[in-house]
Amino acid sequence: MRVELTEVRWLDQHHKLSLADLSGLSGLTEAELLELVDYGIFVPVDPKAAERTFRADCLVLARTASRLRRDFDLDIQGLALALTLLERIHELEAQLSDLRARVPGRLT
Amino acid sequence: MKYKDYYRIFGIDRNASAAEIKAAYRSLARKYHPDVSKEPDAEEKFKEISEAYQTLKDPQKRAAYDQLGRYQSGQEFKPPPDWQKQYGDVPFSFDDIDLSDLFSDLRGGRQRDGQRNRNVPIPGQDYEANVHITLEEAYFGAEVELDLNMPEYDANGMPRRMPHAFKTRIPKGATDGQRLRVPGKGGKGFNGGPSGDLYLNIVLRPHALYRPSGYDLYLDLPLAPWEAVLGASVKVPTLGGLVRLKIPEGTSAGQHLRLPKRGLPNPHGGQGDLFAIVQIVVPSVISERERQLYKQLAGGSAFNPRGHFDQEVHHAS
Numbered sequence: 107m108r109v110e111l112t113e114v115r116w117l118d119q120h121h122k123l124s125l126a127d128l129s130g131l132s133g134l135t136e137a138e139l140l141e142l143v144d145y146g147i148f149v150p151v152d153p154k155a156a157e158r159t160f161r162a163d164c165l166v167l168a169r170t171a172s173r174l175r176r177d178f179d180l181d182i183q184g185l186a187l188a189l190t191l192l193e194r195i196h197e198l199e200a201q202l203s204d205l206r207a208r209v210p211g212r213l214t
Numbered sequence: 215m216k217y218k219d220y221y222r223i224f225g226i227d228r229n230a231s232a233a234e235i236k237a238a239y240r241s242l243a244r245k246y247h248p249d250v251s252k253e254p255d256a257e258e259k260f261k262e263i264s265e266a267y268q269t270l271k272d273p274q275k276r277a278a279y280d281q282l283g284r285y286q287s288g289q290e291f292k293p294p295p296d297w298q299k300q301y302g303d304v305p306f307s308f309d310d311i312d313l314s315d316l317f318s319d320l321r322g323g324r325q326r327d328g329q330r331n332r333n334v335p336i337p338g339q340d341y342e343a344n345v346h347i348t349l350e351e352a353y354f355g356a357e358v359e360l361d362l363n364m365p366e367y368d369a370n371g372m373p374r375r376m377p378h379a380f381k382t383r384i385p386k387g388a389t390d391g392q393r394l395r396v397p398g399k400g401g402k403g404f405n406g407g408p409s410g411d412l413y414l415n416i417v418l419r420p421h422a423l424y425r426p427s428g429y430d431l432y433l434d435l436p437l438a439p440w441e442a443v444l445g446a447s448v449k450v451p452t453l454g455g456l457v458r459l460k461i462p463e464g465t466s467a468g469q470h471l472r473l474p475k476r477g478l479p480n481p482h483g484g485q486g487d488l489f490a491i492v493q494i495v496v497p498s499v500i501s502e503r504e505r506q507l508y509k510q511l512a513g514g515s516a517f518n519p520r521g522h523f524d525q526e527v528h529h530a531s
Contacts, residue, residue: 112382114394120482166393170249207425207432210491
């Protein structure tokens, strides 16, 4: 079996994606993405710029959005609501994880 | 090829109506969709549910499925000879094909000539995988080998699950939940279609000493009572090696002592901190001499650790 070494790309706030890239990689159309921008789900790096770019970590949420839309037949409004609630859950989980890290464990 | 009982997955009768199939799918999808479910086997379950629905919701695919016959789940089987004739006119082996791949390739009740149109490029599928790494691997970076069973097409355009081994470099500073994209390492495309991408989700394994929070790390630091009172210089393990930490006089339990830039490296510059959380521990067995010394200390000390209790009681009364 051939084993090759491959390089990875970060999906984080330090890397950017164009609207076309975000659409091509997530499976959502550009029109769907722009509707979700209107709902505040995705925020372009510079909202006033003519050419919209997004933080690369938006791709994680965009792929989730694409799956939810496909698997639950969601309209954009329902999708925006589901994504808002999911993001809220992720924020709370991150806070919980942070608090857990700060709580001393039991010494044996 | 192994048989999967799609009706059983949905818990419905073989002659269930389209509405019943839809209702069963909706109920199970809500419970097991991996983007919303916390069930431990959600991903695997949803894959099954989705596969069953893709076939049963399409009347022609459902008819083709029903004509395969009835077998036990997991039982090896081959479609009847006339089935192959009806739904696909190019002979191919059913041995290493998955039932879902067979049905994903049926369009409108008829296989696409058994072969994909040679002129239409078909992009490969994206693939997602969790990569479990240790904190040490996150600190130093690591090469991890991934063995994935990817969906791809053979020379005739028939879907197959092919094992793929990759060695991927996980850069240092990948924290829990970090997503990485490996372009072109998903399922292979067909007819010159681009390959899909591989998405990696980093999962940090629990560590015996450190608890990560972003790029910061938390470590419990046990101190003897006299070290906390008198101050001390203690060796503290960090991911970069042992360091000496000065414990100030009068350190209390629960205090966070910060060791700057001893946490995880931030791949875009800088480094998180290590916080040592003081815990004052006492020996469970002490010698007679120690007992005498503690008694001497108790008799000679004016320290009242519960002074604020008295104040609160005073205010309340």
